[in-house]
Amino acid sequence: xKKFQNITTRLAQVVIILVLVTFGITVLVxxxxxxxxxxxxxxxxPEELKVLRREYGTDKNLFAYYIDWVAKVFRGDFGYYYSVNxxxxxxxxxxxxxxMPVSLWLMFYTVVFSLLCAIPIAMITAFREGSRVDRITSxxxxxxxxxxxxxxxxxxxxxxxxxxxxxxxxxYHPWRDGAWLHVKSMILPVLSLSVGQIAAYTRxxxxxxxxxxxxxxxxxxxxxxxxxxxxxxxxxxxxxxxTLLTTAALNMGxxxxxxxxxxVVFALNGLGMFLQASIAQRQYLxxxxxxxxxxxxxxxxxxxxxxxxxxxxPRVRAHRGR
Amino acid sequence: xxxxxxPIGFYLASGWMGLCVLMSTVGGFLPLPNWKVGDxxxxxxxxxxxxxxxxxxxxxxxxxxxxxxxxxxSLTISFTAAILGILIGxxxxxxAAYSRGWLDSVILMYFNVSLSVPTIILALALxxxxxxxxxxxxxxxxxxxxxLILTLAIVLIPILGRIARASALSWTxxxxxxxxxxxxxxxxxxMWNHILPNVVPTLLSIGFLAAxxxxxxxxxxxxxxxxxxxxxxxxxxxxxxxxxxxxxPHTTLIPAAAIAMTVLSLxxxxxxxxxxxxxxxxxx
Numbered sequence: 001x002k003k004f005q006n007i008t009t010r011l012a013q014v015v016i017i018l019v020l021v022t023f024g025i026t027v028l029v030x031x032x033x034x035x036x037x038x039x040x041x042x043x044x045x046p047e048e049l050k051v052l053r054r055e056y057g058t059d060k061n062l063f064a065y066y067i068d069w070v071a072k073v074f075r076g077d078f079g080y081y082y083s084v085n086x087x088x089x090x091x092x093x094x095x096x097x098x099x100m101p102v103s104l105w106l107m108f109y110t111v112v113f114s115l116l117c118a119i120p121i122a123m124i125t126a127f128r129e130g131s132r133v134d135r136i137t138s139x140x141x142x143x144x145x146x147x148x149x150x151x152x153x154x155x156x157x158x159x160x161x162x163x164x165x166x167x168x169x170x171x172y173h174p175w176r177d178g179a180w181l182h183v184k185s186m187i188l189p190v191l192s193l194s195v196g197q198i199a200a201y202t203r204x205x206x207x208x209x210x211x212x213x214x215x216x217x218x219x220x221x222x223x224x225x226x227x228x229x230x231x232x233x234x235x236x237x238x239x240x241x242x243t244l245l246t247t248a249a250l251n252m253g254x255x256x257x258x259x260x261x262x263x264v265v266f267a268l269n270g271l272g273m274f275l276q277a278s279i280a281q282r283q284y285l286x287x288x289x290x291x292x293x294x295x296x297x298x299x300x301x302x303x304x305x306x307x308x309x310x311x312x313x314p315r316v317r318a319h320r321g322r
Numbered sequence: 323x324x325x326x327x328x329p330i331g332f333y334l335a336s337g338w339m340g341l342c343v344l345m346s347t348v349g350g351f352l353p354l355p356n357w358k359v360g361d362x363x364x365x366x367x368x369x370x371x372x373x374x375x376x377x378x379x380x381x382x383x384x385x386x387x388x389x390x391x392x393x394x395x396s397l398t399i400s401f402t403a404a405i406l407g408i409l410i411g412x413x414x415x416x417x418a419a420y421s422r423g424w425l426d427s428v429i430l431m432y433f434n435v436s437l438s439v440p441t442i443i444l445a446l447a448l449x450x451x452x453x454x455x456x457x458x459x460x461x462x463x464x465x466x467x468x469x470l471i472l473t474l475a476i477v478l479i480p481i482l483g484r485i486a487r488a489s490a491l492s493w494t495x496x497x498x499x500x501x502x503x504x505x506x507x508x509x510x511x512x513m514w515n516h517i518l519p520n521v522v523p524t525l526l527s528i529g530f531l532a533a534x535x536x537x538x539x540x541x542x543x544x545x546x547x548x549x550x551x552x553x554x555x556x557x558x559x560x561x562x563x564x565x566x567x568x569x570x571p572h573t574t575l576i577p578a579a580a581i582a583m584t585v586l587s588l589x590x591x592x593x594x595x596x597x598x599x600x601x602x603x604x605x606x
Binding site for chain 2 (some may be wrong): 024
């Protein structure tokens, strides 16, 4: 019963946050100087503007406008892209279909690559805490974590694309263009996003591993004669991976739409770039719906992180054995 | 207790930050070419050219002079915003932790709501709102700087607030707070006298980290075309010079290196303070 109540409060919180985020962004969008009507038809007369605003629904007050939008979203209509010829040419969902795969692949590769690099590095440095390898690696990673990802991106473009002419620096290629092209277009962006994350993950995991290595059950396992490798993976890694996984989940949420600078540097038309263009072009509906989508994804990953927490560490499973 | 020697990183970080502060105050008096006027005989020369230690960009602007000039605004913007963020975020965080109850829920909800929108997107929207008061987007440089500071501070408040709240929560339940309450101290007095001093080290550590992050965010906004645009910050230099990365790579790499070194130093300070706090707490 208690567990059920827990889930309901959690769900209510998620709904409230979503409502507040979408309402907040509606307020922000309406505060943007210049509305779609005057942006797209700069030479329209006041009467014409009035008609246009009625058509766009921007003549309504904030609350009516917001409720309109919510009602449409519930019917699966996320709005359309205003265009100069006045038509409702492109729906926002159609634009998402183009942008979403880019952002999702970018996020997926970045998180997988970062974890694949960070976990072994953290294991080695934690196991040999204080050794020369540990000190050099830790300092190097500390240095890398300070370099902004766009600086890494620009540096990589310079080295690989310009000096060696190896990888194409800009543009996205989907899988159907061929696997090699797809991978090639993603290597540099993923690398530039990963460096900082590898440093952060390694730091977190290393600290947790060192704390766990001092626990009694590790000494116990060691005295039973289990091999170091077995102890590290089975006894130490699992309880130490909690913070890492939560952070990774949060980063996954943040990377959808949050990687806008890397998307711009490498001309990947993902959600971040779509949002940036929409803000610049006063595409009210596109901004509202996309921010709602990004926020929903972020909250979803948050909740997943919480659930993972319970699965991985029985000690934090809510209301068990108490 | 024996005085422990400070690690070499501390001196390096202090040295770089000291240099930055020095350059941002007296940098304008150095015998260097004007950063706004190009040297048309030396367009786009590389590093270590005669007369131009760090070379020039495509319009002949001396890069050493430009990067020194950029120090002032980059540091001013990020530090002012960081201080604003610490003051407001810290206050809200401590208030939430102390009051618990509905006020805590409201403040925490505000933090969570603004944190669920990616930082850079929120900053972009806020800059667009504040920056162009008229539809032509004609704003003075000073207005743009004010806009950036305000935006960065707003973005920072929930991040710092949440950390301040978490840190304050571990102190609000202690006996000395209860004792102060029993003595009839006013809530604001308790927060100021008993909770704030304990939260300050954490806030300071996070504040250095935040100032570094803000320099990066400012650079990012500049790349997106929403920063200071006339090349007077490191981010703005990066944004304009990156178009010619293939031809004049040094003009992009110089401001990038300046940003990276500054962030590295600030991170180091944050880490250093954190280590001191950890050491102090473990002795308790």
